[in-house]
Structure formats: structure tokens, C-alpha cells
Amino acid sequence: MDTEQLTQKILxxxxxxxxxxxxxxxxxxxxxxxxxxxxxxxxxxxxxxxxRIGLSGTPGVGKSTFIExxxxxxxxxxxxxxxxxxxxxxxxxxxxxxxxxTRMERxxxxxxxxxxxxxxxxxxxxxxxxxxxxxALCEAAGFDVVLIETVGVGQSETVVAEMSDLFLLLLAPAGxxxxxxxxxxxxxxxxxxxxxxxxxxxxxxxxxxxxxYAGALRLLRKRPQDPEGFPKALMVSxxxxxxxxxxxxxxxxxxxxxxENGHWDRRRADQSCYWFDQEVRQALLARLHTARxxxxxxxxxxxxxxxxLTPAAAAQxxxxxxxxx
Amino acid sequence: MDTEQLTQKILxxxxxxxxxxxxxxxxxxxxxxxxxxxxxxxxxxxxxxxxRIGLSGTPGVGKSTFIExxxxxxxxxxxxxxxxxxxxxxxxxxxxxxxxxTRMERxxxxxxxxxxxxxxxxxxxxxxxxxxxxxALCEAAGFDVVLIETVGVGQSETVVAEMSDLFLLLLAPAGxxxxxxxxxxxxxxxxxxxxxxxxxxxxxxxxxxxxxYAGALRLLRKRPQDPEGFPKALMVSxxxxxxxxxxxxxxxxxxxxxxENGHWDRRRADQSCYWFDQEVRQALLARLHTARxxxxxxxxxxxxxxxxLTPAAAAQxxxxxxxxx
Numbered sequence: 001m002d003t004e005q006l007t008q009k010i011l012x013x014x015x016x017x018x019x020x021x022x023x024x025x026x027x028x029x030x031x032x033x034x035x036x037x038x039x040x041x042x043x044x045x046x047x048x049x050x051x052r053i054g055l056s057g058t059p060g061v062g063k064s065t066f067i068e069x070x071x072x073x074x075x076x077x078x079x080x081x082x083x084x085x086x087x088x089x090x091x092x093x094x095x096x097x098x099x100x101x102t103r104m105e106r107x108x109x110x111x112x113x114x115x116x117x118x119x120x121x122x123x124x125x126x127x128x129x130x131x132x133x134x135x136a137l138c139e140a141a142g143f144d145v146v147l148i149e150t151v152g153v154g155q156s157e158t159v160v161a162e163m164s165d166l167f168l169l170l171l172a173p174a175g176x177x178x179x180x181x182x183x184x185x186x187x188x189x190x191x192x193x194x195x196x197x198x199x200x201x202x203x204x205x206x207x208x209x210x211x212x213y214a215g216a217l218r219l220l221r222k223r224p225q226d227p228e229g230f231p232k233a234l235m236v237s238x239x240x241x242x243x244x245x246x247x248x249x250x251x252x253x254x255x256x257x258x259x260e261n262g263h264w265d266r267r268r269a270d271q272s273c274y275w276f277d278q279e280v281r282q283a284l285l286a287r288l289h290t291a292r293x294x295x296x297x298x299x300x301x302x303x304x305x306x307x308x309l310t311p312a313a314a315a316q317x318x319x320x321x322x323x324x325x
Numbered sequence: 326m327d328t329e330q331l332t333q334k335i336l337x338x339x340x341x342x343x344x345x346x347x348x349x350x351x352x353x354x355x356x357x358x359x360x361x362x363x364x365x366x367x368x369x370x371x372x373x374x375x376x377r378i379g380l381s382g383t384p385g386v387g388k389s390t391f392i393e394x395x396x397x398x399x400x401x402x403x404x405x406x407x408x409x410x411x412x413x414x415x416x417x418x419x420x421x422x423x424x425x426x427t428r429m430e431r432x433x434x435x436x437x438x439x440x441x442x443x444x445x446x447x448x449x450x451x452x453x454x455x456x457x458x459x460x461a462l463c464e465a466a467g468f469d470v471v472l473i474e475t476v477g478v479g480q481s482e483t484v485v486a487e488m489s490d491l492f493l494l495l496l497a498p499a500g501x502x503x504x505x506x507x508x509x510x511x512x513x514x515x516x517x518x519x520x521x522x523x524x525x526x527x528x529x530x531x532x533x534x535x536x537x538y539a540g541a542l543r544l545l546r547k548r549p550q551d552p553e554g555f556p557k558a559l560m561v562s563x564x565x566x567x568x569x570x571x572x573x574x575x576x577x578x579x580x581x582x583x584x585e586n587g588h589w590d591r592r593r594a595d596q597s598c599y600w601f602d603q604e605v606r607q608a609l610l611a612r613l614h615t616a617r618x619x620x621x622x623x624x625x626x627x628x629x630x631x632x633x634l635t636p637a638a639a640a641q642x643x644x645x646x647x648x649x650x
Contacts, residue, residue, distance in 0.1 A: 037637050044635050269630035276629045279640035280622070284609045284648065304601045305594035310369050312362050315604035323609065
């Protein structure tokens with residue numbers, strides 16, 4: 001299929017074409033990269049936008065169940081939903097394709113849902129670029145909502161927040177002491193904190209936890225992109241499927257406010273510039289990854305280790321002889 | 326003074342020449358960088374080694390008092406001691422030259438001590454390079470011990486650990502709950518944990534805190550570079566000046582073991598290679614900092630923000646037109 005055909009099929013919402021295009025942006029082959037670039041530039045002209053929702057939560061918090069229930073609710077409203085995962089650690093287990101689909105059995109059978117696991121690659125920079133481009137493809141394919149899931153590993157939350165319009169933090173009910181376990185930086189990224197498992201015997205704990213987080217959120221500095229009352233903490237039960245509609249209403253209210261007040265467009269523009277900057281940096285550093293550069297680095301490293309060259313002198317030699325600007 | 330004269334004076338242990346050389350390595354001017362490189366390469370041939378001790382601890386833990394007491398003890402043993410600070414945040418307050426010297430009043434008057442504050446620059450990469458080179462100058466000037474102090478800001482502990490032979494973590498007595506406050510990554514870097522303020526009414530708390538940390542250290546995976554019983558947690562009182570000799574004995578025992586077992590040399594070689602790699606990366610990224618590159622980035626960013634170019638397309642253009650490899 002040539003790029004023009006693929007472009008048209010994606011714009012028509014063809015899921016197989018979308019899956020194929022995501023495979024293309026995930027490829028490291030140079031001809032694939034060129035074709036992917038052409039495809040993305042063509043699709044960008046149509047300026048289609050989904051609501052991109054980033055979602056973070058540690059394992060055990062019920063993330064898959066939440067995505068399934070929340071996704072089913074959205075498709076029930078007639079919305080088209082794509083689910084992507086950003087997990088730099090999935091390379092270890094060779095990807096989690098099977099895992100994701102079996103974890104979200106109902107949603108994966110929905111005609112209006114599209115589930116795609118994380119590209120299996122250990123380098124976060126690579127995962128970030130591919131995920132961001134997969135999001136762009138889903139937007140072009142006309143999905144109303146793109147859910148971008150991450151497990152809280154290292155910097156992956158920042159990466160996901162930088163490609164999302166809204167960022168949700170899914171937490172489990174817990175004793176007051178554990179509140180400190182959520183890093184301040186992650187709290188500051190959240191637009192909504194959802195305390196899951198607000199059902200059965202955990203409900204009283206969830207109520208307390210939710211109040212604790214609401215208190216913690218009030219202590220954070222007010223952000224210009226938030227209307228009164230945001231960020232918020234809410235209780236949900238993914239298993240019993242309650243609280244999901246309210247969460248969705250809050251997301252819509254926040255989105256509407258940000259669109260009216262210019263924050264939506266500004267954030268999108270800022271994010272694009274951020275990714276442009278990141279791409280330039282990664283491409284510069286990629287010059288170290290050629291076989292020739294690696295061989296030169298190894299040779300000079302040997303001399304540095306023996307104390308024949310200082311790190312600075314070796315670096316200068318590397319740049320002059322092998323990485324001329 | 327030409328480079329040859331400066332080299333000789335540093336080797337002679339001349340403190341004013343040392344201070345001047347540190348100012349030279351801290352300079353960003355290209356001719357200064359060239360001269361600094363020449364100086365460092367010449368001094369490296371003499372292969373002089375100090376014991377480089379990294380020291381981290383949050384404000385309020387008594388770090389300055391500890392360095393003063395510990396430093397005075399070392400000079401009392403006839404050892405020459407240099408104190409350097411790595412503080413990427415000090416740029417904000419315009420450096421802390423006065424601060425460091427007044428904080429360590431007795432030590433700063435010692436003939437065998439040399440105190441140098443952090444270069445005031447906000448970029449951690451820049452601070453790291455300059456600090457590492459200042460350490461190399463102190464080694465060449467024949468100091469027996471180089472203490473490298475950092476306040477726990479972001480990645481600065483990692484930076485200091487990568488230029489140290491030993492890494493000390495100075496902590497205050499605290500309740501059991503606060504033990505979690507020390508990041509696991511920092512704990513894993515420590516060779517010795519020193520619980521300070523083990524004096525007066527805080528002594529019982531210090532005893533408990535020390536036992537808690539000793540327990541936490543035992544839970545960490547054994548590192549090949551540690552003999553039986555390390556890393557250790559000890560109590561000290563910088564104010565009452567006790568526990569310092571024991572801490573110093575432990576450092577010497579650990580150092581002797583590592584030298585005998587090849588870990589000392591291997592770690593030094595690994596660190597040099599690490600810094601070589603870092604310098605190459607920083608130099609590559611520095612190509613983005615020229616006025617021409619910045620102008621091109623700004624121009625392309627504008628087009629990315631407007632949605633005229635995708636981040637990938639803009640990055641490709643930047644690399645082809647302005648950063649040809």
C-alpha cells in the first residue's frame with residue numbers, strides 16, 4: 001500500500017490500516033522512518049484532535065479493569081476509544097500484546113475500541129517517539145478519546161503527561177502514611193486523582209484516602225491551566241462501575257474550560273515544541289550509535305581507563321576526529 | 326603565568342596557584358578551556374591520588390559542622406585536606422563563597438586545609454565537569470583527602486558519587502517513619518551512613534535511627550566492592566567531636582580492602598570512562614547552543630507550534646540544514 005492509500009484509509013478510520021501504520025512508526029528501518037514521516041506530515045494537515053488522556057498507576061491499583069470499565073462506558077456513549085500503553089520496561093518480557101488484550105477482554109471485542117500495547121523497546125526515548133506518533137495516528141483515524149496508559153516506571157509518567165491533554169492518576173485506598181509514597185512531582189502533574197476500589201470493605205478506606213489526597217492537592221500551588229476546584233480527587237470503582245460517569249463529566253468540564261481559555265491550544269503547541277526539541281537532541285546523540293563511532297569510543301575509553309588520556313582530552317579527540325560538526 | 330609554571334606550582338602544593346587553576350577550569354572561555362585541558366593533561370601524568378570522599382546530606386543535618394570537625398581531625402593527624410562543594414542550585418544565590426568559609430571558620434584558617442565553594446552555575450552538567458576537574462587539581466596538589474560536599478538536590482548525589490572513592494551519607498536522628506524519606510537510590514550509593522547529632526537529648530533517637538539504617542542497609546543487595554559488614558551505619562557527633570575517629574578508621578579499612586582487591590583501580594577507571602562519555606554527549610548537545618542554532622530552533626519551533634511542521638519533520642530539517650554531521 002502506498003502512503004497516499006494508507007493516509008486515506010486511516011482518515012476513513014480503517015483499523016487494519018491504523019494498526020499497520022503504527023507498526024510502521026515503530027520500525028527503526030530508515031526507509032520505514034522516511035515513509036512514517038511522510039504519512040504523519042500528510043495526516044497532520046487534517047488537524048484532527050482527540051481528547052488524549054494520560055493514565056498512570058502502579059501495578060495492583062486496578063488500571064486494566066479501570067480502562068476496561070471506563071472504555072466500555074465511553075463506547076456506550078457512542079464514542080470511539082483508542083488505548084495505547086507506554087511501558088519502557090515491557091521489552092524485558094518481550095512486549096505485552098497478549099497481556100493487554102486478555103486483560104481488557106470486553107473492550108478488545110468492541111467495534112469502537114482499539115487497543116495497542118507498548119512498542120517493546122527498552123530505550124525510553126525510542127518508546128516516547130513511537131508512542132507519540134501512534135497517538136497522532138489514532139487522532140487522524142478519528143478516535144474521540146485516546147487513553148495513554150503507563151505504569152509508574154522512572155520518567156515514563158513525564159513522557160505520557162507530555163503527550164496528553166489530561167493526566168489521571170489512579171490510586172488504591174491506603175492508610176494515611178502511604179500518601180507520602182506518591183512523589184510530589186507526579187501529584188503536580190495530575191488533573192484528576194481517582195481513588196479506585198471504592199467498593200465493598202475498602203469503601204471507608206477509599207473515602208478517607210480520597211479526602212487525604214484532596215487535602216494534599218489543595219496544598220499545591222494553583223496552576224494557570226486549572227479552573228476553580230481543580231485538580232480534583234474522586235472515588236471510583238472500576239469493578240462495580242460507579243463514579244466513572246462523574247469522572248468523565250469532570251474531564252469534559254475541565255477540557256471545555258481549557259479550550260475556552262486558550263490553555264488547550266497553548267499546551268498542544270508547547271508539547272509539539274517539546275517533542276521537536278527532544279527529537280533534535282536524540283538525533284544528535286544518535287551519532288554516537290554508529291558502528292564507527294562506537295569503535296572510536298571504545299578505543300578512546302581504553303586509553304582513558306589506563307590514564308593515558310584525561311576524559312576531556314579524549315572527548316576533544318572524539319569530537320574532532322569522528323563527530324565533526 | 327604560563328602553563329608549565331602553573332603545573333610546577335600546583336605540584337609543589339602552592340595554594341594560590343591551585344585556586345588560580347580552579348578558576349581557570351571554571352571558566353567557559355575557549356582559550357581558558359584549552360589552557361585548562363593542557364594543564365590537566367600534564368598533571369595527570371604524575372598520577373597522584375587523594376582519597377576522594379563524597380558527602381551528601383540535606384540542609385539542617387549539620388554538614389558544615391561535620392566537615393569542620395572531621396577536617397580538623399584529619400589535619401590534626403597531619404593530613405592535608407581539600408573541601409569542594411557541588412551545588413547546582415548555588416547559582417541562584419550567586420555562589421556561596423562567603424557562606425562556606427564562614428561556616429567552617431576553624432578549618433578555613435588551617436594551613437593544611439583548602440576550602441573552595443561550588444562554581445556558581447545552574448547547569449548541573451557544567452558544575453559536574455568543573456568540579457571533577459577541580460578534584461583532579463587538588464589531587465595533583467598533593468592533598469591526602471578531598472571532601473566533595475553536596476546538598477541532595479536532584480541528580481547532584483549521583484554526580485558526586487561518580488567523582489568519589491567513598492560516598493558518605495550524613496543523616497539526622499529521626500523517627501522510624503522518616504527512614505523512608507531517604508531515597509533507595511541514595512542508600513544504595515552510600516558506603517557509610519553517619520547519623521549525626523548523637524549528643525545531648527537526641528542521643529537515644531540517634532541510637533535508634535542508626536539501628537534502623539543498619540537494618541535497612543542489610544536488606545540491600547550485596548555489592549562486589551564491599552567487604553563483609555559494609556556498607557555500615559555509625560553514630561557521630563560533629564559538635565562534641567566524637568565518633569569521627571571511628572568513622573575515619575572504617576573509611577581507611579574499606580579503602581585498604583578495595584585497593585587490595587582491585588576495586589579501587591577498577592572504579593577509578595570506570596569513573597573516567599563515564600566522564601569521557603558524558604563530555605562527548607555534552608559537547609554534541611552544545612552544538613544547539615550557538616546563536617545560529619538557537620535562531621534556527623526558534624524559527625522551526627514557531628512552525629511546529631502553528632502545526633505547519635510535525636516535530637519529526639522540523640527535527641529532520643534542523644539536522645540537515647544546521648547540524649550536518
